[in-house]
Amino acid sequence: MACVLEMRADLVGPFIGKFNRNAMQNVTLYAFAAPVVAQQSPGSGPMMGQLLFFGLFFAAMWFLLIAPQRKKQKAHLAMIKALTTGDEVLTSGGIYGVVTNVKDDRVVLRIAEGTKIELARSFVQSVEKKASGS
Known part of the structure; x- marks a missing residue:
């Protein structure tokens, strides 16, 4: 044929x-x-193929980029909510410190003897060591 x-x-x-x-x-x-x-068939022209391609492309981007980022964001939010006095943390600016006080939207860090800074909770990048009592 x-x-x-x-x-x-x-x-x-x-x-x-x-x-x-x-x-x-x-x-x-x-x-x-x-x-x-x-x-x-006359109803399944190139439009159906394009829709299928873009649908599969969007699904792939969701699973490769968006879903892992949302998971990471939720884990960071949970870590920030779980901050307690005595935790050793690393800020997004690269400063290591010990949490001395936890407020609603801020934390107070002791970065050296007699030196304390107050910063927003969202600037805490990671918890290096949890307090021994928690």
């Missing part, structure tokens, strides 16, 4: 260049694809 288009190399001879060779492949591919396109 598929029509096959053959071109003999001895007839084409020196005219086979990069452009001509690609043109022959395209003609051959179109000759094979024509009966397949004719057999498709």
Whole structure:
């Protein structure tokens, strides 16, 4: 049912260049694809294939990028809520300190003897060591 288009190399001879060779492949591919396109139902055109492609692409991006980021964000929020006095933490600015006081939206860190800083909870990057009592 598929029509096959053959071109003999001895007839084409020196005219086979990069452009001509690609043109022959395209003609051959179109000759094979024509009966397949004719057999498709009228409702399932290229629009269905594009929708399927974009749907699969979105699902892949969700599972590869968005879902892990949301999981990481939830874990960071849980870590911030669980901060207690005595935890050794690392801030997003690279400062290590010990939590001395926990307020609603801030924490007070002791970074050296006699030196305390107050910063927003969201700037705590990680808990290096939990307090021994907790």
